[in-house]
Amino acid sequence: MKRLFSRLPSDFRIPIRRVLVVPFVLQICATVGLVGYLSFRNSQQAVQSLTSQLRMEVSARIQRELQGYFETPHEINRLNATALIHGVIDVSEATRGEAQLYQQMKIAPNVAFVYCGNNRGDFFGVLRVPEDGSLQLSYSNVATQKKRQYYTLNVRGQRTYFLHQLKTTFDARKRPWYQAATQAQKPVWTDVYIAFTTGLPNITAALPVYDQSGQRLLGICAADVVLPEEFREFLRELEIGKSGQAFVIDREGRLISSSANEPLMLGDQENPQFLQAVDSQDPLVRGTAEFILKRFGSLKKISRSQQLKFNLQGQRHFVQVLPFRDGRGLDWLIVVAIPEADFMEQVYVNNRNTIGLMMLALGTAVGVGLLITRWLTQPVLRLTQASEAIASGDLTLGNSETGPISELRTLAHSFDSMASQLKTSFETLEDKVNERTAELANASVQISMLNEKLKAENIRMGAELDVVRKIQQMILPKAEELSQVEGLDIVGFMEPAAEVGGDYYDVLQTEGVVTLGIGDVTGHGLESGMLMLMTQTAVRTLKEIQEHDPIKFLEAVNRTIYQNVQRMDSEKNLTLAILNYSDGRVSISGQHEEILIVRVDGTIESIDTIDLGMPIGLDDDITRFINYVRVTLQPGDGVVLYTDGIPEAYNVLKKQYGMPRFCQVISHSWSGTAEQVKQAIISDVKDFIGEQKVFDDITLLVLKQK
Amino acid sequence: MANQEIRGEDYVVYYNANAVIVTFQGELALRSPKEYAPIKDLLDEVASSRPAVMTLDLKKLEFLNSSGISMLSKFVLGLRNNQNIQLAILGSHDVPWQRKSLRNLQKFLPSLRLKVE
Structure with missing residues (x-):
């Protein structure tokens, strides 16, 4: 500090007010700024770890949900396969079995259709009517001339009334679920296809049912899941931050499901097509899909869970990609994308508050500093002015007002007494000078009087001497x-x-x-x-x-x-x-x-x-x-x-x-x-x-x- | 009577009361009998206190002008009427004025003890 000041030019002057206020303000600025920055950093890290946990949590939930979602149909299929073998479900005659299917439909609300088809092309199943959610029995066999008939079911799952019959014939063996299961000879998922009844995209779990020897195919038991609608409900209900999105795509990049609000099917009833994730209307879904594609080149290469970050429209986003496989043909990717802003918003709000508080503290500090400085410097300034006045010879000042600070008060008192002493001594000095001047004037008068006398005396003596000199010379x-x-x-x-x-x-x-x-x-x-x-x-x-x-x-x-x-x-x-x-x-x-x-x-x-x-x-x-x-x-x-x-x-x-x-x-x-x-x-x-x-x-x- | 001292520019006259000695030193050349008055008063005052012996030490009085000699002569003449006081004068052969003037004093006052060294 000393060295710092010694480097300044000797005539460098700084008012005491600035000396007191500037360090005050600088300290407060530094402290508040540092605290603000640290809290911002902490919040950022907290947000990162929070979003990381959230993504993992969310993607794990989706995975569990998907597993539950896609496990149930297969379990139903196994029950129905046993029932088919033992004749509990009569597919060819359609005499019994609807009660079991009814119960299954009640238990598994995600399932849209539970049914079986035998090796003659007969069909028997219970479906959920998309319009009102009620359950109906539907079957076709030789007796119905291969045309599907619909019946209402009562609360016990027993058929009550005939509703209607479809005009087209139906052969179960020609359906994709029947063919896929037959071909695979094990439980499979079909590709997503447009459902016959609802016209909605469906995915079907299918299980081939063999006789006791295991050689002869008796039929196929299957369960439909109207995937997008059912699953989207779940995805939408997930709380992924404020504006985060979760979606599921298959390895071709098609959107299986998405929390974004948009139709996932394109084209008409005859030629339906899936929405590609990269074509999504939702900017977050589209952006995330584009990022993932760009990052990995092909979706097929992703085999493990990934946590990623990317920038979209200048905003940071966190992404979790989780492969989902159930071993029965489903091979999808669960993607969760969360904008950082959702969480940082609070942080930003906090930051704004911090900055506000900082400004407030700063203002208060400066204000208080100025007040204290004023309080401190006012007496000093007064003393300075008084000393300047005294230096210029004005001694009329006195009673320097000071605050309650004892040192300053002492200083002011000594100053006042000094000034009064000076004044007194000046006055006595003046008196003395006057006295001496008078004395001198008096002396001068006396001297000149004496001088006059002497002059007169001299003249007299001069005259006298002249006389004497004359006498002396005259008598010689x-x-x-x-x-x-x-x-x-x-x-x-x-x-x-x-x-x-x-x-x-x-x-x-x-x-x-x-x-x-x-x-x-x-x-x-x-x-x-x-x-x-x-x-x-x-x-x-x-x-x-x-x-x-x-x-x-x-x-x-x-x-x-x-x-x-x-x-x-x-x-x-x-x-x-x-x-x-x-x-x-x-x-x-x-x-x-x-x-x-x-x-x-x-x-x-x-x-x-x-x-x-x-x-x-x-x-x-x-x-x-x-x-x-x-x-x-x-x-x-x-x-x-x-x-x-x-x-x-x-x-x-x-x-x-x-x-x-x-x-x-x-x-x-x-x-x-x-x-x-x-x-x-x-x-x-x-x-x-x-x-x-x-x-x-x-x-x-x-x-x-x- | 206490010790006294009369000091001028070139001379000092000092009275030692214990020994009753008036010592003259330097050069005495005052302009008129008036100016010699203080010294004359001092001598008269000493004499008026009637000491048995009164000494004038002139050994170091290098010069005394005619007015001074006149003053001294008159003081000595005055003592003729006061036989109770034994006057002694100390002089020096080395000082020209004393050679003739001190003898005059002896004439004025035969009882004077003149000691010229």
């Missing part, structure tokens, strides 16, 4: 100022970062003292810018009042800035270094980056300023932390001041520019003017930074002793 010493400084070659450089920091430098000259300041305010923006501006002012003020004590100088700046920072409530502070130059001597104070003293040959002395001060604006009193160092400059020597924007500049690789590289550039370029040194440093720093955004202000101050 001009290039002319620097060039007017006596004895020193000075250049300054400041590049603010994107977010302006708080870098500061200044160069101030009064009365031969040059004061240089460099500082770096923490952080960026406006506050840093302001702090830088204040620092510049404080430094300039102290310079103007000629405060030359570096400790007092820085202490005053710190206090000024500290107070202002406190007022501003700011977190800012700054580093600040102050250098005073006069006649080749430099004093350095204040905490800042390392200060580089560059000698004429390019060697660098780095001065740590950590212990020269403290951050400005962080503490109210830094006096005790302030100190100063002195350095002497020879011509060609100089100082490089800078903010952390240079050594802490980052490149894209997050590496710092660093002091070593800074010092190397200074050493290499030191032979040039201050401007050239500055250029070399700035271009090297910019090369290093590359594409990286600049985070901090870059401030550089280079001075060189002339």
Whole structure:
């Protein structure tokens, strides 16, 4: 089965209804058909054996009947022969004997005539009148001038009245029965001949009667049997199926007797002829005779009983042929023919019934099958539809109706709960999505609001930074100022970062003292810018009042800035270094980056300023932390001041520019003017930074002793 | 006061309550004093619980910008008025900013135990 289905193409589909109904119907068809066929076969065999038995039975009955029929006349003859010898029957005088014959006629109704003829041609007998069946005595002898006379008989068999006398003379010795018996010298049958009295075909049993010595023929005793009529009655009364026929033929093919209803004698009274079986009006008799002739060639060849079958007009017929001999000259064939249809008719009726029943069963089976299928498939179909609906997104279905089948019911229940779960989860999902969408929308609004704020802030800060940048640039010493400084070659450089920091430098000259300041305010923006501006002012003020004590100088700046920072409530502070130059001597104070003293040959002395001060604006009193160092400059020597924007500049690789590289550039370029040194440093720093955004202000101050 | 942790993109500040140690790690370069406020609050909070010894471990703080140094300086200055707390700072010679800035802290608070390795 599995292999059968596996051979089908993968897209082969068959509805469940057909799957259930087709095997149902096929089984019932097969069963009913087989049973019908077997019962038909059985019936056929039963019919065959039945007809075979029936034919044997019938033919045996016919044989017995024929034997009885043709034995009785001979027995009568023997009685009469004895009576003739002893003179009980007086043939020559016709005085006595009719009573015995009368009794015999009464006993044997088949016999038409019982009589004897003597060797002088006299005749004596009792006959049955064909018209009314009454018995009459008939005799002829010398006294009647050889003319036959007829007398009535009473119930005791005694002659009563003379009836009539025939005109023609009668000589018994010339009759065929007399001659046949005489010739044979034993009991014989005559051929069938036309009876003298009745004109009907007769057959006569004849017995020659001899005297005591057995030498002299006394006469012949004989009994007539009007064969066809008597025997046909018997044949007709046989029940040979519905339309079966039985007939008796002699070896020449003449019909001796037949159950068929037709005259067996042809021609007129003068020249009567027997009907040949092959010329019978009855189709069954004729057909059977033709078949037998064809089968055996000649009827004389049949010596044993035969059971045969043949087809006549498309119908099967069963035939029994039974030879009949009595040893006294009768040599006939008993033929019984039965159409199969007589028996098969019932079988056919049964068959029709069977077929009818089969159709009924089939119809019922299909109907029941369809109902069951419907019953089974309806819920399945509903489930299928529901699942299709769910697949297409429709979850409104539910309560799938099912029959009482528990599995289907369970399936439907699980299906419904599945659908409702799906529905619920879809709904909650939708709710969640809505919620999230709302949240997102809210967040988006907030973000855009924030964005707006930031934009505004940016604009504000941008404006602020612009102001700071301007202040920073405005307050720086001009290039002319620097060039007017006596004895020193000075250049300054400041590049603010994107977010302006708080870098500061200044160069101030009064009365031969040059004061240089460099500082770096923490952080960026406006506050840093302001702090830088204040620092510049404080430094300039102290310079103007000629405060030359570096400790007092820085202490005053710190206090000024500290107070202002406190007022501003700011977190800012700054580093600040102050250098005073006069006649080749430099004093350095204040905490800042390392200060580089560059000698004429390019060697660098780095001065740590950590212990020269403290951050400005962080503490109210830094006096005790302030100190100063002195350095002497020879011509060609100089100082490089800078903010952390240079050594802490980052490149894209997050590496710092660093002091070593800074010092190397200074050493290499030191032979040039201050401007050239500055250029070399700035271009090297910019090369290093590359594409990286600049985070901090870059401030550089280079001075060189002339 | 329980353990606390402040974590940024490049740094971690972790307070161990049992040992009263605030550990700084990574690079601290916040843009303004405002952004340093959470760290400053943490330090002030620790100080306000009046521990006998408070330690700042800066050995693994690779970088601290000027705003950060300013914040740290102010915290140390604040402790000058609170002689009951012994402040200890652990530093490293290998970190450039610590070489100069930690000495400033020592100046602000002479009682500070500065241990630079």
